[in-house]
Amino acid sequence: MNIVMIGAGNLATGMGIALIENGHKIVLVYSRSEESASLLASKLNCPFTIDLSKIKIDADIYIIAVKDNVISDIVMSYNFGDKLVVHTAGSVPIDVFSGYCKNFGVLYPLQTFSKNRIVGFGNIPICIEANSNENLEILRRLATSLSSDVRPVSSMERQQIHLAAVFVCNFVNHFYTIGEILVVEKGMDFGILKPLILETAMKAIESSPATVQTGPAVRNNKQIIDKHLQMLEKQHEWKEFYQLISNDIYKIQNNQ
């Protein structure tokens, strides 16, 4: 398909690369930032523009991969006519397009993207939604060309997936960060935690995380918990996390 990519951030980059690797053509990249637009255009070997009115090129689909709060600005400030337009956000309902576009949908790849890290799309769940069965089929074909895991998902389900993703990705990564700070501040290196981080992830995805919980909280080992709280005396927020999450682990693991 011939595609206009609106946006040049982490997701636009990851998806743009996956699209051209799977035989599609990006005909134009748009971004408000010339630096971002030209960088992504060079990666995708296509022209770019920083003028939204210039995107009236003839393409099969327009992918809006910008910050969530900018999506509606773009939808409102450009007339896509009867072209198929999709956004890629977890938390923006499909009705952001209603009244502005005729053919629209959502193409939400459930993954964390960084500009400098190439992520294989092959097994990423891609959640699709559209305003008609016909458009849903177009999105299904496009998504299936990128990944083996394509799921029609409603806006409400997608928001719930996004909420879960904040816990298992952003919050988890924050706890990796806390772990790193804790070992580094005592002169050790983050490397010591890496095998544990990987095994924790592998173990959870090979079964169900609720069934493989270990550690002082699930055993309610008060001696260790109190010692750890004491060690976090100067890191108030982390002490609070420790207390609250330990209580919740015990509660959930003991079905209270």
Place this chain on the structure above:
Amino acid sequence: MNIVMIGAGNLATGMGIALIENGHKIVLVYSRSEESASLLASKLNCPFTIDLSKIKIDADIYIIAVKDNVISDIVMSYNFGDKLVVHTAGSVPIDVFSGYCKNFGVLYPLQTFSKNRIVGFGNIPICIEANSNENLEILRRLATSLSSDVRPVSSMERQQIHLAAVFVCNFVNHFYTIGEILVVEKGMDFGILKPLILETAMKAIESSPATVQTGPAVRNNKQIIDKHLQMLEKQHEWKEFYQLISNDIYKIQNNQ
């Protein structure tokens, strides 16, 4: 080496299997529970006992791999003479042995163990500590036969590592559990989160987690944060986690 394994839980099982795979011999397994003792003994092809006084067999090293709060009971209730005795706990200082044993130390493999999951020891960090240089060398040789990552670590450093491990393993696994509950309660399956979980771990260990944070909190996207808090209205604890951790992500990522 000829080894007596005191304990038959997750860690004793994982370490026992790794030891015999690397040419050592478990000469006896002790556990208070006959069921656990016999199960592990059958895996390690050795005899077992549930009577602590029966461990006075002639071995090179006695590994105490029991719950943290039981270690001192065992140390106090059995006379190890001049035999080398070690425990395997993250949070128990080496001085638990002082006054009771002549030759002692710690052999702490930084990993999460489950009885039914075989974990490769090859790259697990093993933290060692001993009451003499001679004993430290014995432990270094033993640990090096299991893993390429052996580190002399003080009791204080080990406690800090254990604290960090609670964040990157137990608390992370709890957030996987929350993610699972959130998607399952809306009729979806945990599978949808698996590629994200794995990529989040891979990305963090290939660089530094602090540098790869994504999501609504780091961008301080209030619209999404408020929406998510609203969705967690009936899950008070999780709503509280969401608020507190989002604040902390923003603070840490913006060096406040």
